[in-house]
Amino acid sequence: MAYSTELRNIFQQELESIQQAGIFKEERIIHAPQSSEIDVVFPAGSEKKHVINMCANNYLGLSSHPEVVKAAHEGLDYRGYGMSSVRFICGTQDIHKELERKLTQFLGTEDTILFPSCMDANAGVFEAILSEQDVMIADRLVHASIVDGMRLCKAQQDTFKHSDMDHLEKKLQLHQDKRSRMIITDGAFSMDGDLARLDKIVELAEKYNAMVFVDDSHATGFIGKTGRGTHEHFGVVGKIDIITTTLGKALGGASGGCVSGRKEIVELCRQKARPYLFSNTIPPVVVAAANKVLDIISQTTERRDKLEKNTQFWRKGLTEAGFIIKEGETPIVPVMLFNAKLSQDFARDLYHEGIYVVGFFFPVVPKGQARIRTQLSAAHEMSHLEKALNAFIKVGKKYDILHKTKEEIIEKYGL
């Protein structure tokens, strides 16, 4: 037998060591569509609990929006359930091309190609266009999918200190002997909620003849005056060579991703990117709904405007209450607790208060940087946020962390 008792024991011991380290993750089962309020059963066998959801990427509240759901139903009737094919064989429908056109227009680029996910887009794009003659210079806090994608590529890799433009400039100077240089960054960083300085990055790219790649998954739809993304926020629309983003967050929350940018780069992805060539096409139901989402957000900014107001209220409320939060302007608001167990206990107590959040700790974030990452949504009403804020304050008082410094919290709870 290939799966021997010995092998089973080895894997079992590894699972036990994860549990003993206090970093074992458990799924909470949701018995409702995704929304600002959901029903959750946790732990298994307990009573269903109605809670306010503060940890979804449902930034525009479109994940269960009636118009989006209706468009999905119509898509099922109009174009079927699945394509049973990769794109280039018989997996491209008219609605796939329509979605790519809409994304191109929305993002202000030359062309767009869909992928089954942004994870797949990031896995495929670098290897499709770069060779060992090139270098990729990435911000140290880029998403894990970008790290994986870079590792699949034969180009040289280098990194720069998070958002440190002086350090990036040194690296660009160092690599002037390469055929090309690609600066790689998230637009909005998913754990800290800060924005990459794309204006400065574009300036350096022009000075040192480099391409710019941005994964804008936590920004597309709501960052920038009309929600185009981080590039709109910094006034550099049309100057980003590659944007990858997801349909799985603000843009409906189902699945799918894309590479959008210079037309030759997009066409090379169509010809060579392995996830595009070897993975199933996005199902018609998802594409139909995503097309509707693009229509909604292209016609009005009311959802991103409401999200912005919610974000301002939440950040101000937490700060005045005495929490340490990462500064910024995005709806990703990390409440810093530093100690892994504290973050888990805090999240558990908030759950009892009817607020659903999750503690983030090593290896998801660096050791000693545990937090609760709250995320705002346009689906949140003020009543949700006021209730959530009161719950945070109540639990914050219980653990005596309000108006305390980082050093005081670490002294009390350790790292």
Added chain:
Amino acid sequence: MSDLKEVIRQYVIDEYLEADSDQEITYDTKLISGGIVDSFSMVSLKVFLETKYKIQIPDAKATPEAFDSVNNIAKLLKEFGIE
């Protein structure tokens, strides 16, 4: 050898620590397992060593263990004739 170790140590300080950091880096400080250098940004250290000493470190040898301290890195470089 001590000059080599000092060059490596100083590079780690400049490349991975913030200007106001009070983290001490000795020749034995655990760089990767200690969380000072993560397995992703370790590539920058590899680029530095390869560029400075004009060597190619195969991926199989550029492991987190081999890069986990200044002493370990110096030991790795010795295999390439760098002392």
